[in-house]
Amino acid sequence: xxLVFTLLGGLALFIYGMQVMGDGLxxxxxxxxxxxxxxxxxxxxxxxxxxxxxxxxxxxxxxxxVMVVGFVNAGLxxxxxxxxxxxxxxxxxxxxxxxxxxxxxxYIEPLIALGFAFYFFxxxxxxxxxxxxxxxxxxxxxxxxxxxxxxAPLREYEGFRIFMANFGRYPLLGVAVGxxxxxxxxxxxxxxxxxxxxxxxxxVSLEAAIPILLGDNIGTCITALLASIGTNLTARRAxxxxxxxxxxxxxxxxxxxxxxLKLVLIxxxxxxxxxxxxxxxxxxxxxxxxxxxxxxxxxxxGIIKLIPGEVETIPQGPVYLDPRMLKTPAIxxxxxxxxxxxxxxxxxxxxxxxxxxxxxxxxxxxNSVFEREKVIDQLDEAITAxxxxxxxxxxxxxxxxxxxxxxxxxxxxxxxxxxxxxxAQMAFNRIEDGLPFTEQAxxxxxxxxxxxxxxxxxxxxxxxHDNVSAAKQVLRQERKIDEMEKSLRLSHIGRLNCxxxxxxxxxxxxxxxxxxxxxxxxxxxxxxxxxEED
Numbered sequence: 001x002x003l004v005f006t007l008l009g010g011l012a013l014f015i016y017g018m019q020v021m022g023d024g025l026x027x028x029x030x031x032x033x034x035x036x037x038x039x040x041x042x043x044x045x046x047x048x049x050x051x052x053x054x055x056x057x058x059x060x061x062x063x064x065x066v067m068v069v070g071f072v073n074a075g076l077x078x079x080x081x082x083x084x085x086x087x088x089x090x091x092x093x094x095x096x097x098x099x100x101x102x103x104x105x106x107y108i109e110p111l112i113a114l115g116f117a118f119y120f121f122x123x124x125x126x127x128x129x130x131x132x133x134x135x136x137x138x139x140x141x142x143x144x145x146x147x148x149x150x151x152a153p154l155r156e157y158e159g160f161r162i163f164m165a166n167f168g169r170y171p172l173l174g175v176a177v178g179x180x181x182x183x184x185x186x187x188x189x190x191x192x193x194x195x196x197x198x199x200x201x202x203x204v205s206l207e208a209a210i211p212i213l214l215g216d217n218i219g220t221c222i223t224a225l226l227a228s229i230g231t232n233l234t235a236r237r238a239x240x241x242x243x244x245x246x247x248x249x250x251x252x253x254x255x256x257x258x259x260x261l262k263l264v265l266i267x268x269x270x271x272x273x274x275x276x277x278x279x280x281x282x283x284x285x286x287x288x289x290x291x292x293x294x295x296x297x298x299x300x301x302g303i304i305k306l307i308p309g310e311v312e313t314i315p316q317g318p319v320y321l322d323p324r325m326l327k328t329p330a331i332x333x334x335x336x337x338x339x340x341x342x343x344x345x346x347x348x349x350x351x352x353x354x355x356x357x358x359x360x361x362x363x364x365x366x367n368s369v370f371e372r373e374k375v376i377d378q379l380d381e382a383i384t385a386x387x388x389x390x391x392x393x394x395x396x397x398x399x400x401x402x403x404x405x406x407x408x409x410x411x412x413x414x415x416x417x418x419x420x421x422x423x424a425q426m427a428f429n430r431i432e433d434g435l436p437f438t439e440q441a442x443x444x445x446x447x448x449x450x451x452x453x454x455x456x457x458x459x460x461x462x463x464x465h466d467n468v469s470a471a472k473q474v475l476r477q478e479r480k481i482d483e484m485e486k487s488l489r490l491s492h493i494g495r496l497n498c499x500x501x502x503x504x505x506x507x508x509x510x511x512x513x514x515x516x517x518x519x520x521x522x523x524x525x526x527x528x529x530x531x532e533e534d
Contacts, residue, residue, distance in 0.1 A: 013143030020136030044084040051088020061093035065224035072235045082238035087289040094282040096189035101278035111138030147197035171211040178215020188220040199273040214250040249288035318382040343379040350420035355449040358427035369424040376417035405529035412522040419515040435505040459523040474527035481520035
């Protein structure tokens with residue numbers, strides 16, 4: 001029992017040290033790592049290099065792949081780009097194994113002391129971050145040393161040695177153990193650390209270690225798979241590509257195990273099993289990437305065939321805004337109007353999907369609302385900045401009036417998007433808490449929802465075509481929305497007093513009609529932009 005707790009304690013220190021070191025590296029890099037991924041070019045080789053560098057810095061291939069899944073889900077990255085970054089992430093994660101293969105047992109205490117001194121007494125942030133990295137590095141090696149000592153008694157157990165030798169004779173067993181270990185620990189570097197600790201005590205041969213580290217690469221995919229739950233189709237494809245990439249590579253290397261083993265022995269010191277394991281880990285991921293990179297287009301097409309379906313893509317950021325047109329305010333305002341109409345269409349879609357997600361209790365629809373809200377916020381910022389630049393140019397009174405109206409319209413549409421998000425959150429509350437709604441309540445919400453959607457559509461039509469008739473219709477319908485909101489509120493209170501309404505459901509009902517009424521108000525404001533110009 002003491003051996004188990006000592007081993008777990010060493011593992012805890014190892015993982016904690018790795019986390020401290022990674023946090024220090026991330027802080028020193030600031031937000032640059034995310035920015036590098038966001039501006040990733042479409043060249044696969046660049047994607048591999050970026051994935052390698054980012055993962056080497058943040059010390060976690062899982063974190064990189066989770067970010068990639070998030071970027072793909074948000075439309076900031078294509079599937080092809082994601083696959084190239086994931087390939088690089090597999091290479092970047094081997095840096096940790098190379099570091100821990102160094103024999104630094106005699107320098108653990110000085111490293112911890114030096115790191116502590118910089119971290120706690122450093123006056124500059126940079127010094128503290130460096131101290132955090134060194135401190136984490138020292139703690140990581142302390143954990144590794146404790147694991148080595150904990151495993152030393154296992155050399156006396158013949159049964160354990162026979163069990164470990166089986167991994168060399170039955171590689172699939174080793175792969176399975178690697179998958180399970182990494183899935184449980186959630187860190188491929190920690191699994192490699194355990195392997196190196198065991199190998200240093202003569203408990204694992206290189207032949208037995210290689211299948212485990214191959215399984216380790218598959219096990220690390222679990223984080224990205226979990227992160228892809230509830231995301232769009234492309235994001236799920238990106239997560240699956242990580243699994244397929246590692247599984248296919250593992251199958252290929254198992255088939256050519258004798259040749260791979262010879263390669264590792266050629267490039268590694270003969271008397272250093274730790275370095276041999278680290279080099280095997282690096283060699284597998286580099287060679288696997290070199291195998292797949294030339295056929296990345298075929299690989300991506302294969303992923304699409306394996307996970308079929310149509311992908312809805314919403315372009316991120318502005319589409320119509322052209323800085324070259326700022327010299328001509330009339331044209332620039334026309335382009336800004338086009339972008340605002342695009343923003344309006346997305347906001348309308350969000351209101352419609354938020355309500356439909358509520359009625360159908362469809363989490364997928366509701367998640368799409370949150371994703372599109374990010375685009376609405378981007379457009380709000382971009383259009384407002386573009387209009388501010390137009391304001392610096394000379395405009396006649398008519399253009400100036402139009403300019404002011406468009407600024408108000410952008411603000412109103414951004415608020416419509418916020419109300420759609422509020423409704424979506426209420427819908428999630430209904431799903432998660434299993435809140436019941438009476439047929440009358442659902443019918444009332446349906447009626448108000450249809451009126452509000454039609455009013456918003458009329459407002460967009462008015463803005464798009466300067467349609468005064470549509471604008472006036474918005475004003476009439478908005479008054480109906482106000483009256484309906486009051487009527488439904490009274491109706492709800494009546495059901496509540498009669499005990500027909502569940503209190504939790506009542507809160508959601510009132511929040512939804514309140515947000516719908518506010519969408520009507522913003523539709524009214526947008527229509528006023530057209531009427532004031534008339």
